[in-house]
Structures are given as C-alpha cells and as structure tokens.
Amino acid sequence: MFSTATTELPLLEASTDALELALGGTQADIDRARAAQLVLIAELDRRQTNTGDGYRTMGEWVAARLDETPECAKALVQTARTITPPIRTALEGGDIGYARAVETTRLHMSGVDDALEIGWAHDIAGLRRRVAAQHRLTPVDEIDSYENRYLAMQPNLDETSWRLWGQLPGYDGRIISKALSERGDQLRTEGTTLGQRSADALTTIAMDSLDNANGECSTSTLVTVFVDAQDAAPSNGRKGVKIDGGPRIGSRILEAILCDTTIETIATTTTGQLIDHGAHRTLPPEIRRTVLQRDSSTCVIDSCTSTYRPEVHHIRPRSQGGDHHPDGLATLCWWHHHIAIHGLGMTIDPSSPPQRRRLLAADRAEPPD
Template sequence: MTATLFTDTDPDQLTEDELAERLIGYASQTAALTARFLDYLAAFDTRHGWSGEGIASCAHWLSWRVGLSLRTAQDHVRVAQALVDLSCLRSRFHNGEVSYSKVRAITRIATPIRDEELTTFALSATAAQVERLVAGIRRQDRSEDPESEDEAPESAAHWSWKDDGTLTVSMRLTALDGARFLAAVVRAEYERTRTTADDAPLPTEMSGEADPNQMPHDLWRNVPYNVASAVVAMSDTIVDGVKMPEVAVGGELLIHEIDGVASLDEGPALRSAERDEAHCDASLRVVRHGEGDAMSVSGRRVGPILRWGRKRRVPNAALVRTVMMRDRSCRSPGCGRTRHLHIHHVQPWSEGGTTDPDNLILLCSQHHRALHGGQFSIKALGHQRFAFRGTQGEPLVAAPLHRAPDGWRPSPHVPVDGVDPTGGGRLDLGYATEVLYAAWQWKAERVEEVAAAA
C-alpha cells in the first residue's frame, strides 16, 4: 500500500478508524526516519565526529545534543553499528516495515547469516514475540557454545522514589550474596530487638561448654519475613560507624620548578596544560631549587631546595559541602557525572582567584582535563553563575533546542501500514527456534561447501 501524506487535522475531527490509520501511518514514517537517523549515527560514530570538549563517547554526545538518556543513547549507538552488516533488516527498516523496538531486539543476536530469517520473522510477529524469540535464541546459543559456562546472573539492586514519598528497592542477588544478606538481616534484627536478658554471659563464656537449650531464645531467630526494620538497622550501623573523610585526596603530588620548567618528582617534565591541571590538585606541593648541582631531579642536576612549598589552599569542609550540594554533578553542559569530581577554581588561585562559591565549580576528571587542554572555557559571571564556551567562543548549553529540518515531509515511499505485522498470532517458541536453527545450519553448510570447492 502506498503512503498517504496525512494532513495536520485536529484529532477531535477524526473518527476512531481515521485516528488508528494515522497512528499506524506515522509509526511507519517514524521507523523509516529512525533508520535514516541510525545510518547517519553509525557514520558519525565511525568518524569520531563526536570527539572534543571532553565528550567521552558518541552516546555521551547524543545525550547532550539530542536529548536522549544515556542508556537510550547507548542502545542507539549499538543498534546503528549492528545494522551496518544486516542489509535485509536495514532495508525493511528503511521502508518503515519494522519498528525500532523489533530492530533493537534482533540486533542483539543477528549476524549476516541470520539476517534474512530473523527479518522475515519480525515482519509477521509482534514486538513482544520478537523479544521472546530473541531471549530463547540467546539461551540456545549459550547452551550450544562449548566454551561458555552457565554463569549465575550478577547481583543487582535498583531503587526509586515513589509519588507518595516512599523509597522502593528491588534486589536480585546471587545465591552467595543472598545468603550474606540474610545472615546480616538476622544479626541486625537481633541487635535491634535485643533485651537485657540477651546481654547475659553465654554458657560458653562461663564454662567453655555450650548447651544449645540454654542459649538465649532470641539469639538465632529465623529471618523475618518483613526485613525492612532490619535493613534500616543495618543502614544506621554503617552511617554511624563508618566516617567519610571531609575531603578525599590522594597521595601528595610533588612538582619541582627549575628555571621555569616544572617536572614531577622522579618523573617527566610537564606541559603547560598539565601544569595548570596539576595546580588544581588539592594535595600539590611545589618545590623550588637554587643554582648548583646538589641533587638530580628528572635527570637534571639542580641546586639545593630553597623553598619547600606549602600545599595548595583548598576549600574547607563547609565550602566543599556547599559546592557539592549546589552542583551535585559535573557542571559541563550535558555531562551529569557524579563520580570522580574535582572542585575547580575558574580563575586560578595562583592568578588571584578566590576560594569561594562564585569561583568554584564541579567538573569530572575528563572535562577538567579537557578544560586545561583548551577544548572549552569557563567564565565566572558572579552570583554563582558560570558560562561555558567552545573553542570559537560559541556558548555551550546543556540542552540545545530541537527543530525539524526545514521543508521535511513524510516520505511518500513508506507504506501507511508498514509497521503493522502480517501475523501476530500465538508464538510457538520451540517450533520457531527449531526452524530458524535448521535454516541457519543449512546456510552454514552451503558456505562451507562453497569454501571447500574454491
């Protein structure tokens, strides 16, 4: 069926059938446009067009410039690169006949030899059925791989705040991690509910011999079904018992300055950008030398130490907390990283910059290095506001505005019902998997025969 260029009719003026027609039609157009988007993305990633200004990856660039979440951006990059070798699936995707959800699932298991059969299946199946098939094939692939081991899944736990103000935690633990968790729950519950009777000396402490019948009855209680109170007690124990450092710094960094050249202690000379970056370190000490040949530093004969420099002035604990609570993450536009953060003096302290919130900003290690490498700049605007600019002076913003390309119209070559599956009945997973593996085995044997004949 050929495409219809839908007009922007008010939904209230359309019947239910007309609404359904437009939903399917626009979904087909969306699939085709997404396919073209992923073609461009694969080329952009291959050419490393995203590199610069401290960008860590193509997915990171997408998250910043296109407004995708990082996880979604990573999926887009993976799918884009996988489609390069899947000509059949890519062709149907460009025609708007398979949705992105189906393509995303198939690319987890697809290879050039599997391309045609999986694409044919996707055309006649729902997205849920495609997901089921992919999961089944992944299990089958693992079972048939002699080098693979049936490894237990890794432990994982996730949390989220709900609308009613409660915190929900979902955990899936391996057997050993689960046993550790339950053992800790038992101990925490005992500690939480212990009484004066439980504080009495145990029989083993009095006579060296233990009678299980004389043990305090609450000591080895069963794991409670509702573990919430025990988990909170475990959390309180960690919060009260483990003290975090006010400022976490590494080992002391020594830099020797000799005739205007800075060198690491027993290390190489530093470039100017590296020296500037080092001056942001909280534990830097600069050692200056006089004339003579009393010692050797980095292969150079230098004079005696004239000045054993003090460490760089760093924000006090209260100021660190202020900047941390204000920024929460790296302030570089589109970054959002919350680990390995540095407090950076926008105007260097050595050049008169102050150590106060108007001149301090959080940067991740990658953007901190990119800043000192000249890939972008920061200007303090006062009142704890900062402006980021690129190498040409252009402003860098966290969320660039989006707009459709000028003159874009839906493609007339995309069928109005392209994404609508031709089948969608009950999926016989065992039969479907058996047929696919038989087809792939036959194709692999033909390839081997051709190779042997050559």
C-alpha cells in the first residue's frame, strides 16, 4: 500500500501510473479513517453525547466537533446508525470506499435487500439516482425538511449589496420558484437573465407586501435621507448621503428617491450639527394623479405595455433642475423606472413622442466633481 507516501516521492520524476497509485492510496487511508469514525460515532450516538453537550441532533454535534459540513456530518451519523454488517465488512476490508458505503447503506434502508450487489452496477452518482428513485418520503423526512428550513440575508460591509441563501421544504420551494418565475415574466424578459428576473421579482413581491401592510403605495412611503453637507456637496452626492437604516446610497439611488417618493431630509455638517431638515413629497400627489390619468397608468416606453406598479418619472433629473410640470413627467412601469433608468442609468430621449418614449444608453462617465 502506498499510503501517504506521495510526499516522499520525487514528484516531478514519478510516472503518472505511480502518482495515480499513490492518489488511490490516500483515498484508501481516508476510507479507513471514515470507517473508524463510523464506529466511534455509533458509540457516541448510543451515549446521546449531543444531548449532554446541548446539541439538538447528533449531526450538529458531529459537524461542530469535526468542523465538517452539515451534509457530511449527517451522512456520517445516518450511516453509523444504519450500516449493515456486510457493508461494514466490505468497507473495513477495503472492497468499497466510504462514499459507496454511504450510498449502499441508503439503498439498503430504502428497502433494497441486496444493495451491495445491485450497487456494483452503478457509479456513485448512479447509486444516488437509484436511491432517489427508490426513496419514499417518510413522515420523519417530511418533518426534517420543515425543521431545517431557513432563509438568510446578509449585506456586504457598506450595505451596497445583499446575499441571500437558504433551504426550503420541497413544496414551499416550488411555490416560491413558481411565484418568482411568473412575476419575473410579467416584468420584463428581453435582455435579462433568469437570475436578474428572479431578483426583480422578489423585490417587487416584497414591495407589494409592504403596500398591503401599510395600506398605501410605496411610492408615497417616507424615506429619510441623511445628508452630510460637507461631503455631499463637493462630490455631487456620491459621498455623504445615507438613507434611514444605514445603507449608503449613491447619486443614482438618490435621484430615484427624488423622482417619486416622499422624503424627509436631515442635513448635517460633518460634526453632526443639524443645518437643515424637512419632509416633503418629491412630487405633489395631484400632479402624480394627473400624469397617471393622462398616460392611462401604462408605461410610455415604446412598445412596453406593462401596467405593473406605474411610477412617475422626471425626464429631466431633479438634480439637474427638472421640475414638476406634467410635460416633463412620464409614467413608467416598475421595470423601466427602477431598473432601466435609475438602476442601469438609461435616460429618456426628450425628443421622443410623449406616448412613445425612447431610451438612450447610459452615460457611464462619472459626473465632474
């Protein structure tokens, strides 16, 4: 047996066959060590060690003690509990590897008597498919899939972006997947990836939910903007502007807020001294209603027929002196307003007809300081 002798081989001079043999030897070492772990875990499990140490399950205890992934720890515990004597003998004798022992044990537990023989016909991935096909969801599995459900969200350091991940029971996952896909298709399909559509869909579903909870449209939601005047003024709002709750925002988001929201501004000096404050609707509600009425609450971008969450946009940005005259305002669907214009930085061609607006590509150049 080569064992872990790879480190002693003159690596560059060794033949490929010798390296392959050595690699196989290291795997045999790992398999033997896993076999030993199965014996130890079975005994620790019998002693209910996890309960004594305050862990809900043996899997969690193993994950913590071995610094292993939850999946790996769960497989160790389940295999330790259910491995049959023939499979154990095959693993300890080096006839099968650890991964094969895990899957063969699963196949046996799913009701296949001669799992070891049947297993030989498949590679590990094939074995897994065979187990999945055999698998009937037991009440315990079902409860497990609910108990392990979670959804996590984490912002990056300055909250300019968030990561989401989690695990859902099968049926719930299907519901969410279907809802996101249906909403995503309503918003916009050309030029967006499936992932981008799902992200937009989730955001708008959340906005709908907030609207329903507050009994008002989010376009009139109060946003508090904190402005550090000494930082914000010389940088055109690219520094020194924050919204309530912490996230730093750039000039684009600030423009979106100024476009169609009710804001409360709190301007301070760098030392925190209050120099100005006030709440005001960025767009008077009667003008907003007039524009929506004029455009039949439908997006005015050429060939867009969306009526989803219509918002009123200032064609000439507020920061460049755009006022609230209806001629300078356009009804846009959520996607065109929030994503295309304020997100991707496109602008409306002012010379395009009012009911058939064209978009101009984003100017990616930084505005002068």
